[in-house]
Amino acid sequence: MAIRLNTHQLAATCLLATLLLSPGAAAQPGTSAPVYAPVSAQPTYSEATALAYQHFDHKISYGNGPSQYGLLWLPKNEPTGKKPMVVMIHGGCWLEAYDISHTYPLATALAHEGYPVWNLEYRRTGAGGGSWPDSYEDIQAGLQKISSLSEFGLVPREVVLVGHSAGGHLALLAAADWPKLFPEGIPHASAIGMAAITDVEHYARGENSCQQATTRFMGGTPDTRPDAYAAANPNSHTISIPVTLLHGDQDPIVPLSQLELFNGTYIQKQVVRGAAHFDWIHPGTPAFQTLLRQLETGTSGKG
Numbered sequence: 001m002a003i004r005l006n007t008h009q010l011a012a013t014c015l016l017a018t019l020l021l022s023p024g025a026a027a028q029p030g031t032s033a034p035v036y037a038p039v040s041a042q043p044t045y046s047e048a049t050a051l052a053y054q055h056f057d058h059k060i061s062y063g064n065g066p067s068q069y070g071l072l073w074l075p076k077n078e079p080t081g082k083k084p085m086v087v088m089i090h091g092g093c094w095l096e097a098y099d100i101s102h103t104y105p106l107a108t109a110l111a112h113e114g115y116p117v118w119n120l121e122y123r124r125t126g127a128g129g130g131s132w133p134d135s136y137e138d139i140q141a142g143l144q145k146i147s148s149l150s151e152f153g154l155v156p157r158e159v160v161l162v163g164h165s166a167g168g169h170l171a172l173l174a175a176a177d178w179p180k181l182f183p184e185g186i187p188h189a190s191a192i193g194m195a196a197i198t199d200v201e202h203y204a205r206g207e208n209s210c211q212q213a214t215t216r217f218m219g220g221t222p223d224t225r226p227d228a229y230a231a232a233n234p235n236s237h238t239i240s241i242p243v244t245l246l247h248g249d250q251d252p253i254v255p256l257s258q259l260e261l262f263n264g265t266y267i268q269k270q271v272v273r274g275a276a277h278f279d280w281i282h283p284g285t286p287a288f289q290t291l292l293r294q295l296e297t298g299t300s301g302k303g
Helices: 007-021 045-049 100-112 134-152 166-176 200-204 209-218 226-232 257-261 286-297
Strands: 058-061 069-073 085-089 117-120 158-164 188-194 243-248 267-272
Touching: 045 100, 058 134, 069 100, 069 134, 085 100, 085 134, 085 166, 100 117, 100 286, 117 134, 134 166, 158 166, 166 188, 166 243, 188 286, 200 209, 200 226, 200 257, 209 226, 243 257, 243 286, 267 286
Parallel strands: 085 117, 085 158, 158 188, 188 243, 243 267
Antiparallel strands: 058 069, 069 117
């Protein structure tokens, strides 16, 4: 039987195919603070990655592999420790073709809003051998490195996990495991998923290029590796820290159904009208302002 794709599925498949063939070049770092002019919704991936950014302050390894490190942006215009630490986990369909560099403008913008940003790179599907559970194990190791950031004046009383797309999937898993990762506790922890993949089993059955990459990441289909999918599925876990899911209603890569599938006691959801997939990594978009408002309000019961 022939598979017929609707308009959104065709757009997503064509878009992801283009990105996989040509990930795009990121802008070069600048010495002065970039100004991110307001833009309309639905910027392209290339428009987001072409933005200026400031270089990270420190690169810190949490393992021996070339992708096992985090980049630290110290807060600008605010005393260290005044605002929560943002732990950023980038997306890119879990694929090696998409590295941490496409989030440099976002990390820069958050640092200039006064947030310390611990931006995690991790092993991804490709020549480097990253797959499930390697990527998530790296995120766990990167999170446990937080305690060593005290040498840079960072002793966070509050941490917000912020993950985009496939990074949102990893952030939600970390949110579920937070009590095990930090048995001694960090006083306040919460998570924000931006266009997050919340149900990998459902996502793997989709037809766009990113959905099809799920079986490469997982090492098989939901039918051939049911136990692995259950372990990797945020929807299969209980999350005891507050979570906010932000999603654009025009996203062709991670469909809005991923937001609708995810439920839990501490889950808040917000749909941003007119936003697509890459709005969340472009600091000039209305979606970025939504993220800032969420960070300011907090998901840990402060607002």
